[in-house]
Amino acid sequence: MNITENNQEKTLEQLFKPVFLSCEFGLIIVDSDFHIIDWNPWFTKYCEIDISNAKASNITDIFSVLKGGRVERGIFSAIKNGLSSVVSHTLNKKAFPLINASGGYLQQQIMIKPLLLENKQRYCLIQISDVTANVNREKQLLEQSKRTKAISEKLAQEKERAHVTLDSIADAVITTDEAGKILFMNPVAEMLTGFFEEDAQHHNVSQYFKLIDEKTRKPIPCPVTQCLDTQDIISNETDHVLLRDMDYFSITDSVAPIFDEDRDVIGTVLVFRDVTQSRALSAELNWQAMHDPLTGLANRRQFESSMKELLAKAKLDNQKHHLLYLDLDQFKVVNDTCGHDAGDELLKQVSVALVKKLRKSDVLARLGGDEFGVLLEGCDVENTISVANNLRQAVEDFRFGWQTQSFRIGVSIGVAEITGEEGKASEILSAADAACYSAKESGRNRVHFHQLDESGVSSHQEEMQWISRLQAALDNDDFVLYLQRIQNIKSQNVPSEHYEVLLRMVGDNGETIPPGAFLPAAERFNLVGSLDHWVVENVFKTLAALKIQGVLPEQLVLAINLSGASMANDSLLETITGLLDESSIPAECFCFEVTETAAISNLTQASNFLSQLRSKGCKIALDDFGSGLSSFAYLKELPIDYLKIDGYFVKDIAIDGIDKAFVESINQIGQVMGLETIAEFVENDAILEVLTNLGVNYAQGYGIHKPIAFDEVFCMSEQS
Amino acid sequence: MSDNKLVLDEFFVDAVAEVLNIGMGSAAASLSEMIDDEVRLSVPGVEFVSRLSATEIIGAKAKTDVSGVHQSFQGAFGGDAMLLFPEEQSLELVRAVLQQDDMTLEDLTEMEQEAMTEIGNVILNACLCSMADMFGQEMLGEIPQFVKGTLKKVFSAEGGLEHSEAVVLLLNMDFAVDAKSVQGYVTFLMDVDSVQQFIKHIEKFLEL
Numbered sequence: 001m002n003i004t005e006n007n008q009e010k011t012l013e014q015l016f017k018p019v020f021l022s023c024e025f026g027l028i029i030v031d032s033d034f035h036i037i038d039w040n041p042w043f044t045k046y047c048e049i050d051i052s053n054a055k056a057s058n059i060t061d062i063f064s065v066l067k068g069g070r071v072e073r074g075i076f077s078a079i080k081n082g083l084s085s086v087v088s089h090t091l092n093k094k095a096f097p098l099i100n101a102s103g104g105y106l107q108q109q110i111m112i113k114p115l116l117l118e119n120k121q122r123y124c125l126i127q128i129s130d131v132t133a134n135v136n137r138e139k140q141l142l143e144q145s146k147r148t149k150a151i152s153e154k155l156a157q158e159k160e161r162a163h164v165t166l167d168s169i170a171d172a173v174i175t176t177d178e179a180g181k182i183l184f185m186n187p188v189a190e191m192l193t194g195f196f197e198e199d200a201q202h203h204n205v206s207q208y209f210k211l212i213d214e215k216t217r218k219p220i221p222c223p224v225t226q227c228l229d230t231q232d233i234i235s236n237e238t239d240h241v242l243l244r245d246m247d248y249f250s251i252t253d254s255v256a257p258i259f260d261e262d263r264d265v266i267g268t269v270l271v272f273r274d275v276t277q278s279r280a281l282s283a284e285l286n287w288q289a290m291h292d293p294l295t296g297l298a299n300r301r302q303f304e305s306s307m308k309e310l311l312a313k314a315k316l317d318n319q320k321h322h323l324l325y326l327d328l329d330q331f332k333v334v335n336d337t338c339g340h341d342a343g344d345e346l347l348k349q350v351s352v353a354l355v356k357k358l359r360k361s362d363v364l365a366r367l368g369g370d371e372f373g374v375l376l377e378g379c380d381v382e383n384t385i386s387v388a389n390n391l392r393q394a395v396e397d398f399r400f401g402w403q404t405q406s407f408r409i410g411v412s413i414g415v416a417e418i419t420g421e422e423g424k425a426s427e428i429l430s431a432a433d434a435a436c437y438s439a440k441e442s443g444r445n446r447v448h449f450h451q452l453d454e455s456g457v458s459s460h461q462e463e464m465q466w467i468s469r470l471q472a473a474l475d476n477d478d479f480v481l482y483l484q485r486i487q488n489i490k491s492q493n494v495p496s497e498h499y500e501v502l503l504r505m506v507g508d509n510g511e512t513i514p515p516g517a518f519l520p521a522a523e524r525f526n527l528v529g530s531l532d533h534w535v536v537e538n539v540f541k542t543l544a545a546l547k548i549q550g551v552l553p554e555q556l557v558l559a560i561n562l563s564g565a566s567m568a569n570d571s572l573l574e575t576i577t578g579l580l581d582e583s584s585i586p587a588e589c590f591c592f593e594v595t596e597t598a599a600i601s602n603l604t605q606a607s608n609f610l611s612q613l614r615s616k617g618c619k620i621a622l623d624d625f626g627s628g629l630s631s632f633a634y635l636k637e638l639p640i641d642y643l644k645i646d647g648y649f650v651k652d653i654a655i656d657g658i659d660k661a662f663v664e665s666i667n668q669i670g671q672v673m674g675l676e677t678i679a680e681f682v683e684n685d686a687i688l689e690v691l692t693n694l695g696v697n698y699a700q701g702y703g704i705h706k707p708i709a710f711d712e713v714f715c716m717s718e719q720s
Numbered sequence: 721m722s723d724n725k726l727v728l729d730e731f732f733v734d735a736v737a738e739v740l741n742i743g744m745g746s747a748a749a750s751l752s753e754m755i756d757d758e759v760r761l762s763v764p765g766v767e768f769v770s771r772l773s774a775t776e777i778i779g780a781k782a783k784t785d786v787s788g789v790h791q792s793f794q795g796a797f798g799g800d801a802m803l804l805f806p807e808e809q810s811l812e813l814v815r816a817v818l819q820q821d822d823m824t825l826e827d828l829t830e831m832e833q834e835a836m837t838e839i840g841n842v843i844l845n846a847c848l849c850s851m852a853d854m855f856g857q858e859m860l861g862e863i864p865q866f867v868k869g870t871l872k873k874v875f876s877a878e879g880g881l882e883h884s885e886a887v888v889l890l891l892n893m894d895f896a897v898d899a900k901s902v903q904g905y906v907t908f909l910m911d912v913d914s915v916q917q918f919i920k921h922i923e924k925f926l927e928l
Contacts, residue, residue, distance in 0.1 A: 083845045083861035088834045091754045
């Protein structure tokens with residue numbers, strides 16, 4: 001060892017003592033006899049025994065508590081066997097009696113190690129560390145850990161209970177945080193939305209709870225958003241439908257905000273339930289309450305409700321409204337003959353027929369049995385009567401087929417006005433009902449207007465009179481057929497008895513009422529069809545009678561007028577063909593006249609109608625030709641035989657060159673087309689002469705022959 | 721020495737076991753006093769095996785980690801003494817010793833280190849002591865260190881082994897307090913020279 005190293009070692013040796021003295025843990029040295037060699041000031045501080053008082057004493061005498069303990073045994077092991085020991089505070093409460101500054105006992109960790117000197121002398125080192133702080137901290141941590149564990153167990157229990165509760169309730173529950181992100185869904189919610197909780201969690205609720213409106217089927221914003229905004233409970237019972245894949249569920253739902261202690265919103269809870277069945281049931285019950293199950297029309301209750309509304313309206317506005325009360329005629333016959341199933345089917349079909357004649361705004365209801373009601377809103381008298389007659393005609397034209405039978409029915413209609421002065425809706429219904437009763441009493445298949453007493457006579461009375469008069473005349477055959485000859489002026493040698501059939505009404509006093517008086521009313525109130533029917537039927541009747549008498553000429557041609565309305569349906573056509581088939585009189589004896597305007601107003605219908613008659617052998621004449629603004633082209637479309645030149649042009653041809661030119665041109669075209677021309681209103685010989693010169697085929701008018709009653713015509717012939 | 725078990729006389733092995741049991745008796749006495757309850761220690765089996773075999777044998781019983789105490793010693797023969805328990809067992813041991821049945825395993829872990837260290841110290845010192853007495857030789861034992869981990873780790877240089885031992889004196893040990901009983905292992909790892917010395921001393925003891 002050199003000098004430097006030597007010095008270093010000396011310094012080091014010198015340092016060991018200061019180290020021993022300044023260590024912040026206890027150091028005791030004992031010899032092989034357990035006698036204390038030394039201990040350091042740290043130890044003195046805590047055992048409060050000065051070393052000078054303990055040196056050379058047996059350590060177990062100074063600290064008697066050590067006797068028989070681990071420390072003693074440890075020292076023994078170290079000295080005898082050179083083994084080291086650790087004595088912990090955990091397992092050894094009997095350690096050195098050390099007290100700290102505040103009077104508390106020092107928890108100690110003791111290590112005992114053998115010291116072997118070069119001279120083989122054995123000593124023992126005892127090292128003591130203060131672990132009080134550690135021990136205390138450990139205790140605290142343990143306490144805290146216990147408390148935390150207890151709390152967390154309790155929380156877990158409560159959470160479990162809440163979870164089980166939510167899982168058990170029958171409603172769907174979704175909870176969200178304050179941003180609307182899903183926190184929890186119970187099994188019912190999973191089932192109704194079609195999503196699992198674990199997939200939906202932490203996503204915005206609007207993605208997993210999709211709503212549309214029950215009626216419009218348009219998407220609705222998620223109520224959770226509204227709830228978060230307003231911090232209010234948002235409920236809906238009637239309008240929400242939840243979407244799930246291709247499925248829909250009608251639901252009732254309610255969202256409530258969740259508040260913390262400071263009244264801040266921390267989330268929401270959404271509860272909802274499937275009410276599809278009950279809502280559908282409710283809707284169905286509603287419909288059933290307002291509708292007749294057989295026909296699908298509104299029922300009496302709905303009708304009465306609508307009446308009340310209309311009455312309220314009538315009080316306020318200036319519009320006219322009317323109510324119709326319909327009672328089917330001969331319905332009972334069908335019911336009795338074919339059974340109730342047939343009756344039901346008839347009612348269904350009649351309902352359809354009636355609906356076709358009404359506007360969308362009109363209310364048609366089945367009031368019971370075979371009774372119907374119609375509310376015509378914003379409909380004046382004329383239109384009301386027109387509608388009423390349309391309905392009547394529709395029912396009259398209606399044919400009901402059941403198995404092998406065919407039935408015809410009619411309807412009696414009562415009309416009442418809704419003026420707004422009525423006290424109750426039921427008054428109006430009663431008035432209409434009374435009017436309907438009158439209609440039935442008067443012979444059925446008719447429209448009757450409710451008549452107020454003298455003081456409150458309504459302005460349309462006069463018009464109403466014509467309807468009833470016409471209806472009565474039809475029933476009572478208060479009509480008379482007249483004939484006016486159509487004279488052949490071109491070929492003198494052709495023998496023919498060509499007549500036009502004219503209709504006159506017989507008045508109450510037996511007076512003759514010309515068609516000009518009643519035809520306009522008939523046209524307005526849709527009765528011309530009935531008139532045509534009457535004429536046709538009675539012509540055949542009269543002919544049959546005359547034939548029996550044997551007074552009918554052989555070359556007879558009778559021209560019967562038909563209205564445009566008659567060509568509109570098959571009813572009259574059927575009647576005519578039926579009569580033709582039955583009658584022994586050849587079809588060529590019949591000529592049917594339709595006005596140019598009537599034909600053109602529905603060309604296809606007219607063409608079809610006339611073709612069918614012609615195919616039976618009848619002739620067709622186009623009446624009042626030239627009076628319309630049509631072109632000659634139409635002539636080509638229509639299957640006609642005669643062209644009747646409008647009398648308006650004829651009556652002045654002797655004095656007016658233009659009229660003559662008209663007549664001439666019409667005649668020429670007719671001739672070219674292979675038609676025979678007939679001039680009307682031939683009132684004097686001058687006209688006749690012009691016509692003859694022009695080459696017109698026939699002439700008709702007062703100047704030639706005044707109309708005479710049908711059954712008198714041939715009698716007179718015979719007489720003459 | 722080969723990797724296989726050292727084939728020794730049955731007599732020989734029994735002698736070692738007996739010596740160690742004496743030591744165990746003394747350790748048991750100490751422990752009983754410490755915890756104020758009866759502790760019983762016994763050594764049913766003693767083997768000399770290679771380090772690899774030791775790992776396997778202990779590994780067969782201790783599926784998870786082990787925890788225990790490691791104490792180096794020097795002197796007539798040197799090596800590393802270890803007291804090892806399978807992890808769950810060690811906690812049971814500590815719970816029994818600390819006599820706190822209501823403690824959870826998590827709480828025990830705190831105490832485990834200290835208690836285990838001391839228990840291990842007592843037991844290993846007792847073994848070493850009895851052997852030293854038997855051979856009349858001097859020894860130096862280091863302060864015990866707490867060890868925990870996989871067997872592999874514990875038995876390797878990272879585990880703190882200082883000697884490159886080839887042979888292991890492996891003891892099964894039963895540790896019982898009251899009704900509870902825990903099985904652990906005591907291992908003495910020694911290098912070849914030390915083993916030779918050890919055997920020589922045993923022979924001398926038996927006067928063979």
